[in-house]
Amino acid sequence: MNYVLGIDGGGSKTLCILMDENREIRGRGYGGCSNYHLVGEQKAFLAMETALEKATENLNKIEIKALGIGLAGVSRPQDFQVIQNWVKELQSSEKLPIKWSLLSGNIVISHDALIALVGGAAKAIGILVNAGTGSIIFGRNKRGEVKRVGGWGHLLGDEGSAYTIAIRGMKAALKGFDGSGEKTLLSAYFQQHLSLASLEDLVKTIYQKEWGVSEIASLAPLIDQVAVAGDLAAQKILEQTVNELVEGTKIVKKTLFSESEIIEIVTSGSVWQSQYPIRARFQALLEQHSPQIRVIQPRHEPAYGAALLALQTFNPLA
Amino acid sequence: MNYVLGIDGGGSKTLCILMDENREIRGRGYGGCSNYHLVGEQKAFLAMETALEKATENLNKIEIKALGIGLAGVSRPQDFQVIQNWVKELQSSEKLPIKWSLLSGNIVISHDALIALVGGAAKAIGILVNAGTGSIIFGRNKRGEVKRVGGWGHLLGDEGSAYTIAIRGMKAALKGFDGSGEKTLLSAYFQQHLSLASLEDLVKTIYQKEWGVSEIASLAPLIDQVAVAGDLAAQKILEQTVNELVEGTKIVKKTLFSESEIIEIVTSGSVWQSQYPIRARFQALLEQHSPQIRVIQPRHEPAYGAALLALQTFNPLA
Structure with missing residues (x-):
């Protein structure tokens, strides 16, 4: 079974959803604010890591094949660079009970409106x-x-x-x-x-x-x-x-x-x-x-949309 | 000769004008921000005292018969109480080379729009x-x-x-x-x-x-x-x-x-x-x-209006 993660990072909370290739939700986890313009990079990263940790806890070492992230306040090239660095850090984090197997094409970073649309319309x-x-x-x-x-x-x-x-x-x-x-x-x-x-x-x-x-x-x-x-x-x-x-x-x-x-x-x-x-x-x-x-x-929440965008990287949406 | 003081206390500066009973300006002095909502009571009072000091420097002990004060952000009863306390403090200030001879009827405290109107229209x-x-x-x-x-x-x-x-x-x-x-x-x-x-x-x-x-x-x-x-x-x-x-x-x-x-x-x-x-x-x-x-x-600036309001307390305006 292939798994993906979808993350909705907002100003008040961060939600991470673990989804399988049949669009079933297999885990959910919350963290704090992951808008680094508001709380600084360190806190924001920690919020995201916490959300991932909680979404994947009590699982055997499952393999994550794609990652979708939607964040408020992300639009400039610098912003994308910051998030890309976070993704690298997440892949080497020892807190997470998961195995990563991501190609660069399996990582989708977008703003919050796109994941809300994709979650809401389910496409x-x-x-x-x-x-x-x-x-x-x-x-x-x-x-x-x-x-x-x-x-x-x-x-x-x-x-x-x-x-x-x-x-x-x-x-x-x-x-x-x-x-x-x-x-x-x-x-x-x-x-x-x-x-x-x-x-x-x-x-x-x-x-x-x-x-x-x-x-x-x-x-x-x-x-x-x-x-x-x-x-x-x-x-x-x-x-x-x-x-x-x-x-x-x-x-x-x-x-x-x-x-x-x-x-x-x-x-x-x-x-x-x-x-x-x-x-x-x-x-x-x-x-x-x-x-x-x-x-x-x-139809679904934005984090679900982020997961669909991840899924889409190897399993194009209808 | 009777003298009055007119004060325009604003968010960026405070201007004090010394005026005689013939509406002649006899002194001008500036201080900093005297809006205590912005800088606190102590700093605001000091700004006002400084403006008075500069408006009256190099003068013999002239007698101040009335005082007009116009302040931004003054409207609640508590605000008026604060300013009335300041007026008392000014009357006992040793920095000022003036003699006070104020009855309560010779003190006018108002908001900034009134002194701007009175200065601008000269009535x-x-x-x-x-x-x-x-x-x-x-x-x-x-x-x-x-x-x-x-x-x-x-x-x-x-x-x-x-x-x-x-x-x-x-x-x-x-x-x-x-x-x-x-x-x-x-x-x-x-x-x-x-x-x-x-x-x-x-x-x-x-x-x-x-x-x-x-x-x-x-x-x-x-x-x-x-x-x-x-x-x-x-x-x-x-x-x-x-x-x-x-x-x-x-x-x-x-x-x-x-x-x-x-x-x-x-x-x-x-x-x-x-x-x-x-x-x-x-x-x-x-x-x-x-x-x-x-x-x-x-016709004139707001501090001039404040001085006219002071003058008016013993010398009604036309």
Whole structure:
């Protein structure tokens, strides 16, 4: 039996999946953050090694024939060089109860959007529409061509993300408060939710407590709640989110696919969990644009996608 | 002769002006940052003391009859308490060659927008439209009523600010680049200006070098330059800026002033220095809205306004 490893290295955790050639998962293991831009090379490597160790523990010396790694924040040649060095180190690690038998063609290093697409679609073709704390729209066609829209981070353009929804919600609340925008329930909801004496104190809460991107993004469900309660300003924000995700998806589709192809659109991320019908609106607008589109939930997680990419190196995917 | 002190305490420097009862400036002195949220209480106090010391050096023991202080980031009751304690400490400071003769009614502590308005208009009536790194629109009428629009900081709504212009410029550049927005010269300009191999590296430059608000704001002149070169996307950003500043000003005007009153609008901040006719467009749109409006350059600096507020405590302004 041939085995491969798939690794999803993110900012908060690292997941490693051990998969056999029949796509059966034979082991799973977690490690900490493996984004070395955030925690430094040593810690990041250790997180990855730990994930591998846990995914392969209690196994006899099985033979690993391929390795797929997807990492957030990996795009420059320098980044790939770092990861390639890690792969060498992993191959000589004494902590791992595995036997390596990798050719250079059996090592796939990619960014996090590709493994999320491949895991979500269970193949390396389609469009990923990720709308979580951040957002990105990423597609790949059967010729291997790729196209990306957005994903420029919270400051430069994560349209569709929970962060952007939260920021727009707070802006709308303050505009309702100072009279430069329409009156909105958001003002009262933010004041209450954050226990503010006055909405003006929102500024102090956000800046002086030095809220990070994920703390701010965590306020997005409040806008959802207010939209469902019938508030127009909140609904407008979520409709704008839907439109931005739809427009981005159309561009990726047009760049990579023909009119007649059936295309799967994988939706991933917390924004799709809203009470407000973001997903239904997204689907309706896209189907109206092109009846060949199928909006689907992710079939598998990104680490599974990384393992599929590894498998593909000696066993081309259908 | 009666003397007063006016202090403008900001995030980068503190300016103190010594003024006599005829509004003549008799001394000026600078200190460092006196925003204690940024540098702590001790350093902030020292910056203020230094500014006073320099403004009053080489003088015989003159008598200070009133004190006006305008500070960025001062709004909560706790903040005012801190500053009141400082005023007490200043009165017993042995470094200062002055005699204090202050009643509590001769001490004015306010935020930075009020002193900028009073300095700019040379009276405590009118509307300040500040568009620098940040932005705020602030008005005061003859009854002493005030109204503020915006000024919620870079994350929550500094429409009209250099920061917002720069962020929108970078977003437009990236959207032009990934095809989700119109093609724009901004893409090439940012790439060249920041010496990027590819525009995608903009993300790394901004996030990994941890650019702060003022570094980002310092990119606004690039959008100005591209707009003047005829680029539609850049022009759209600056027109949006003008519109936001106009709308905010209208709200403040409507809240505080009657239709027939002649109102002075003081424009302050770097955004007004653009090559693109931001100021002329702003003026035209407002005059079209109300012929009673006069858009003016600041007559004096904010510290001068702080001194006028001090003077006003025993010598009401016209």
